[in-house]
Amino acid sequence: MADHQLLGGYNSFTSRKQLTRCRQNPNFRVDQLQSEIARRRAFAIIAHPDAGKTTLTEKLLLYGGAIHLAGHVRARKERRATRSDFMALEQERGISVSTAALQFEYDGLVMNLLDTPGHQDFSEDTYRTLMAVDSAIMLLDAARGVEPQTIKLFHICRERNLPIITFINKMDLPALEPFALLDNVEKVLGISAVPLVWPLGSGRDFKGFFNLREKTVHRFERTVGGAQRAPETVSGIDDPTLRQILGEAEYHKFCEDITLLTEVLPPFDPEKFLRGTMTPVIFGSAITNFGVDYLLKQLKTLAPPPRPLFLDDGSLLSPTEPRFTGFVFKLQANMNKLHRDRVAFVRITSGRFERGMSVQLPRLKKEVKLASSVAFFGEERNTIDEAYAGDIIGIISPGLYRLGDILCQGDAPALKPLPRFAPEIFARIVLEDTSKAKQFRKGIAELTDEGVVQLFNLSDASPIIGAVGQLQLDVFRYRMADEYGAPVRLENLPYACSRWIAATDITKAGRFDKIVYDDQNRPVILFESTFRLRSFSEEHPEVVLHNHPPD
Ligand code: G4P
Numbered sequence: 001m002a003d004h005q006l007l008g009g010y011n012s013f014t015s016r017k018q019l020t021r022c023r024q025n026p027n028f029r030v031d032q033l034q035s036e037i038a039r040r041r042a043f044a045i046i047a048h049p050d051a052g053k054t055t056l057t058e059k060l061l062l063y064g065g066a067i068h069l070a071g072h073v074r075a076r077k078e079r080r081a082t083r084s085d086f087m088a089l090e091q092e093r094g095i096s097v098s099t100a101a102l103q104f105e106y107d108g109l110v111m112n113l114l115d116t117p118g119h120q121d122f123s124e125d126t127y128r129t130l131m132a133v134d135s136a137i138m139l140l141d142a143a144r145g146v147e148p149q150t151i152k153l154f155h156i157c158r159e160r161n162l163p164i165i166t167f168i169n170k171m172d173l174p175a176l177e178p179f180a181l182l183d184n185v186e187k188v189l190g191i192s193a194v195p196l197v198w199p200l201g202s203g204r205d206f207k208g209f210f211n212l213r214e215k216t217v218h219r220f221e222r223t224v225g226g227a228q229r230a231p232e233t234v235s236g237i238d239d240p241t242l243r244q245i246l247g248e249a250e251y252h253k254f255c256e257d258i259t260l261l262t263e264v265l266p267p268f269d270p271e272k273f274l275r276g277t278m279t280p281v282i283f284g285s286a287i288t289n290f291g292v293d294y295l296l297k298q299l300k301t302l303a304p305p306p307r308p309l310f311l312d313d314g315s316l317l318s319p320t321e322p323r324f325t326g327f328v329f330k331l332q333a334n335m336n337k338l339h340r341d342r343v344a345f346v347r348i349t350s351g352r353f354e355r356g357m358s359v360q361l362p363r364l365k366k367e368v369k370l371a372s373s374v375a376f377f378g379e380e381r382n383t384i385d386e387a388y389a390g391d392i393i394g395i396i397s398p399g400l401y402r403l404g405d406i407l408c409q410g411d412a413p414a415l416k417p418l419p420r421f422a423p424e425i426f427a428r429i430v431l432e433d434t435s436k437a438k439q440f441r442k443g444i445a446e447l448t449d450e451g452v453v454q455l456f457n458l459s460d461a462s463p464i465i466g467a468v469g470q471l472q473l474d475v476f477r478y479r480m481a482d483e484y485g486a487p488v489r490l491e492n493l494p495y496a497c498s499r500w501i502a503a504t505d506i507t508k509a510g511r512f513d514k515i516v517y518d519d520q521n522r523p524v525i526l527f528e529s530t531f532r533l534r535s536f537s538e539e540h541p542e543v544v545l546h547n548h549p550p551d
Contacts, residue, residue, distance in 0.1 A: 030322065033352055033388065037319050040390025041303045042112040042347070044129060046157065047139035048147035052169040056139055056286040057102070057113065063229065063292050064111060066104035101345065101392035103375060109300055112392050116153070124451055124468055125330065128403065128418055130156050132329040132347035132392065135163045135303040137295070138279065142168050142175035142202070145184035154189050161276040163304060164191070167295055171199050172206045172285040178257070182281060192278040194268045197294065198257060199283040200242075201250050208290055209283055210237065210254070212261060213268070217242060220290045230289040274304060306390035309349055312414040317350055319389035323409040324351035324359060326393075328401050329418065331450040333483070342446070343374070343394045344401035351409070353387040362412035363405055370407070372396035403451045422498045422547050423454055423466025426526060427473055427490040430462050436486040443484030448519065452476050456516035456524060464516055465490075466498060495526035497533050499545035509543050512536060522549055 047053040061067045102113045114133050116126045130136070136157050140146060146154075157164055168181055176184070178199055185193040197209035200219065208219040217239055220230040235241075237258070243251045272278035280298065284291020306319035317325065330345040353370070361368045374381040374394045387393050395401070404418035431440045444463065448455040453465040453476045467473050473490055481487040495514065501523050506515070514526040525545070527533040537545060 033322060034320050036110075036352070036388040037390055038305050039109045040112065040305055040388060041109055041135070041299060042114065042133045042306065042390050042392070043135045043137060043299065043303055044114045044116050044133045045137045045139050046116060046130075046150065046153035046164075048141070048144070048149040051139045051141045051144075051147070051150075052286045053139055056137075056167065056169065056292070057115070059226070059286050059289055059292040060111075060113065060296060061102065061104060062289070063296050064104040064106040066102075101375070103391070106296055107300055110391070111299070112390065114392065124419075124421055124472070126153065127156055127421070128329045128451065130160065130162070131418060132327075132345075133162065134305070134307055134390070135165070135299075137299075138164050138166045140166065140168050140181070140185070142170045142181065142283070143173060145176055145181055146188040151188065154191075158191075158276055163273050163276055163302070164279045165295070165298055165302060166193065166279045166281040167286075167291070168281060168283045169286050171202055171283050171290070172288050173203060175202045178283060185279070185281070191276075192266065192272065193281050194266060194278060195261070195281045195283070196268065196298065197282055197291070198254075198261065200254065201246055205247070205250065206285060206288075206290065207245055208232070209294075210258065211294075212258075212265070218294070219245070220288065222288050226287050226289050228289075229293070232293070270302065273302060306349070309413075309415065312416055315414070317413045317415075319350050321350040322352070324353055324357065325349045325406065325408040325413050325415075326353070327407070327415055327418070328403055328405040331401060331403055333399075333446045333450055341396050342399050342401075342450075343396055344405070346393050346395055346407060348387055348389045348391050348393065349413070349415070350389050352389075353384075353391070353393060355383070355385045357409075359407045359409055360412065361400070361405060361407060363402065364400075368400065368407070370395055399446065399449070402449055420454070420548055421468050422500070422524075424468050424497055425470060425473060426456075426464055426466045426493040426495045426498075428462045428464050428493060430489040430491060432487045432489055436484075439484045439486040440480070440488070443480045443486050446484075447476055447479060452479070455519050458517075458519060464493065493526070494528055496529050498524050498526045499533065499547065500524050500549050501543065501545055502550060505543045509536075509540055518549065520549070 045053050045056060058067070101115070104111050104113070114129050116129050130153070138150065138154060140150065154164070166185060178195070182193045182195060185191065195212060197211050197218075199209050200207040200217070208217070210217055215237055217235045217237060219233045219235075223230055246254060268280055269278055273280060280302065282291055282295055282298065284295065286292060308319065309317045311317055326346040326348040328344045329347050331342060332345070333342045353373070355373050356369065356371055358367050358369050360366070372395065373384040373387075374396060375384050384393050406412050406415055429444070431437065444455060444458070447453065448465075453467045453472050456464040456466060465473065465476060477488055477490055500518070501509065503523055506523055509525070512525045513528050513532060516524050516526060518524055527536065
């Protein structure tokens with residue numbers, strides 16, 4: 001069977017017979033709903049670029065049985081990188097774009113791994129993706145510890161109290177001391193870090209790990225290029241060969257570490273983990289596959305199934321509530337140039353999805369039929385017949401949906417709106433070739449709907465776009481030319497921050513650097529520096545400035 005068939009697993013546990021049984025027997029359906037949802041895990045990997053996210057993703061697929069030989073995803077990434085002279089962009093659009101969510105089955109669980117764009121620059125897309133998961137793997141480079149991008153992503157997870165499993169990668173290369181790494185996580189991120197395993201050696205002599213809970217020694221053998229599962233030998237701590245394998249000095253250090261850990265290590269507390277205040281730590285090496293299987297096992301036992309959501313009206317939405325609800329967290333146009341369509345990625349928050357079902361789209365007060373539902377692997381699409389809370393589905397439509405849209409059976413749940421951020425970089429868009437005005441307008445409309453950038457003064461001939469990271473602007477410019485055939489010039493504007501302001505407050509505000517209007521015609525003040533923003537706030541305490549668009 002082809003790899004992608006295994007990956008497009010939404011339909012793998014759905015047969016027509018099963019569906020008919022569900023419809024005929026409501027009791028069976030409730031049971032099935034609960035057990036299907038209980039086996040869902042939706043998670044993302046957060047990492048600083050180069051920590052090994054692509055490599056780990058692929059190894060999770062290898063150990064999850066979704067691919068049989070590693071090298072596939074990397075090779076794709078490389079092909080894309082070498083094919084283009086715009087490498088950062090192509091990498092950004094590599095696996096992230098075509099596979100917003102990968103699904104694979106592991107030991108009875110349905111794993112939904114959401115891809116967070118892995119570029120240096122921060123983008124709003126990442127925030128939105130993290131709104132659609134129930135837990136995260138924080139991937140660190142063992143030689144670098146916590147890096148700037150890790151900190152930003154960690155804080156988003158913290159805002160959502162997401163449980164985080166830490167995987168310290170590249171232990172096969174010269175690494176920082178394990179105690180120093182734990183200390184680094186605790187000090188920089190302010191989360192208690194509890195190792196579940198302790199590395200056996202490091203660098204070229206990295207042999208595996210000691211399982212601190214089971215008190216077992218796990219030794220691995222490398223396979224050529226890490227393409228296949230690494231053979232693993234499990235023994236007790238009294239294994240006489242351990243001394244020999246580690247060498248005298250390393251063995252003594254290991255014994256000392258274990259004694260120290262036994263004395264000082266706080267017990268791992270699953271409650272604290274679920275609240276996002278404690279992170280279990282695994283030391284491993286994605287490239288040699290050491291620790292990947294253990295990471296998957298921990299995901300299975302520790303990562304939570306879909307959690308009830310606290311709604312804005314104070315009520316709770318249980319994932320097992322039978323009615324279907326979900327929200328659009330990502331939009332992507334032109335995923336396939338042949339199709340020229342748009343895909344809305346929906347995180348299901350409750351109930352069960354069935355292809356062809358009719359649901360409400362409250363923003364438009366309209367009923368829509370969800371007929372074209374797909375999962376992606378690379379360029380290929382697989383139809384999804386059925387999915388459950390915790391799953392991600394792609395809905396193809398010609399531009400009906402917006403970011404943050406709710407889809408539901410019955411009344412709309414009061415889901416918290418997707419966050420939108422006050423942009424920090426601004427540019428005026430100038431169309432290079434005025435004969436492309438139609439394509440220009442279409443491109444701007446679709447890309448701003450997708451949330452690639454935010455649009456201001458849209459009725460101007462040269463509107464303004466804003467973003468929180470430079471790469472968002474680069475992606476916009478690239479896609480306007482590549483996908484819409486409307487090359488644009490971006491003229492940078494000298495503003496460094498922005499705030500929404502109530503229309504009624506404008507007259508109170510006196511002088512300010514610049515005012516623009518967002519896509520809903522809400523006024524936004526642009527400031528040349530955070531210093532000017534601060535002095536404005538001090539001079540006008542009566543004016544309320546908003547970091548997010550006011551309701
Ligand atoms: P990213 O998606 O987080 O940006 O990282 P990616 O997986 O692309 O990995 C970045 C580099 O780190 C790659 O090397 C990759 O092979 C290497 N790497 C990932 N995990 C490990 C590990 O556990 N041990 C070691 N030693 N290296 C690891 P590269 O030189 O950029 O690419 P390649 O030539 O190896 O393919």
